[in-house]
Amino acid sequence: MRAKLPQKPRATVAPPRLPGVGHVGVFGKTQFGKSTWTRKALESAELTSAGRRVFVVDAKGDWRAWCLAAGFMFMTADELLQAPGYLLTDNVCLMVPDRTPRAAGRAFRLLARLVHARQIQCVVVAEEVGSYAEFCREELHTLATQGLPHCRLLVVAQRPAVVPKTVRSQLDALALFHLDEPGDVEAVVERTRDESLAAVLPSLPVGAHREWVAGLVQHPNPLPPKESHPS
Numbered sequence: 001m002r003a004k005l006p007q008k009p010r011a012t013v014a015p016p017r018l019p020g021v022g023h024v025g026v027f028g029k030t031q032f033g034k035s036t037w038t039r040k041a042l043e044s045a046e047l048t049s050a051g052r053r054v055f056v057v058d059a060k061g062d063w064r065a066w067c068l069a070a071g072f073m074f075m076t077a078d079e080l081l082q083a084p085g086y087l088l089t090d091n092v093c094l095m096v097p098d099r100t101p102r103a104a105g106r107a108f109r110l111l112a113r114l115v116h117a118r119q120i121q122c123v124v125v126a127e128e129v130g131s132y133a134e135f136c137r138e139e140l141h142t143l144a145t146q147g148l149p150h151c152r153l154l155v156v157a158q159r160p161a162v163v164p165k166t167v168r169s170q171l172d173a174l175a176l177f178h179l180d181e182p183g184d185v186e187a188v189v190e191r192t193r194d195e196s197l198a199a200v201l202p203s204l205p206v207g208a209h210r211e212w213v214a215g216l217v218q219h220p221n222p223l224p225p226k227e228s229h230p231s
């Protein structure tokens with residue numbers, strides 16, 4: 001039976017208003033609210049419309065409670081290898097029991113290959129992808145450059161600078177939390193071409209963020225729905 005996402009948001013953040021198309025990046029230093037925001041975004045109709053499955057690569061194990069409440073199927077990479085058909089019927093939380101970057105990278109690789117080969121309509125949440133991107137660089141690149149329209153990537157990372165540039169350049173929307181490392185701020189400014197973010201991002205408190213869509217930044221949030229998708 002298809003798992004359902006919870007109807008009621010459980011956190012006190014403003015409803016995400018990112019557009020219903022494209023890949024999304026969620027960047028910010030640890031504990032500033034990325035995962036909270038991402039879960040809210042998944043609960044919104046925009047990201048999960050059109051019968052899309054949601055697949056979470058739970059690199060740190062901190063999505064467990066939310067996925068449990070939402071009725072996700074829990075699997076390891078090995079279990080997914082044995083029963084890939086669950087991707088067609090369920091939302092799946094891909095567990096990484098030893099929480100090593102190598103194992104998380106392997107889980108993402110497997111998921112990405114299945115999703116891409118079968119053209120599954122889905123949102124793939126690459127949680128804390130910065131910690132394991134080096135182990136799944138090719139698959140990340142493939143989903144980022146060839147995944148749409150069937151697969152939307154939600155790239156969540158503490159350090160945008162360690163997300164491969166070829167992936168960053170494919171992000172159609174960003175949710176930006178507190179960032180103060182020069183390399184990370186630079187990576188964001190490079191993608192958005194908005195130099196004013198260099199002053200804004202280091203001063204954001206917990207939970208505060210800026211949303212950016214395809215070259216347009218507005219302060220404060222939310223952004224209006226995007227009308228067209230860049231080719």
Ligand SMILES: Nc1ncnc2c1ncn2[C@@H]1O[C@H](COP(=O)(O)OP(=O)(O)OP(=O)(O)O)[C@@H](O)[C@H]1O
Pocket residue numbers: 012013014028029030031032033034035036037158206207208
């Ligand atoms: N909008 C908000 N207002 C107040 N507190 C918030 C808000 N968003 C998140 N928090 C709180 O901040 C803490 C960190 O949130 P969250 O786990 O989402 O951060 P994170 O960026 O994903 O951290 P990490 O990188 O360590 O996974 C949590 O205690 C959460 O409840």
Ligand SMILES: [Mg+2]
Pocket residue numbers: 034035036
């Ligand atoms: Mg988090």
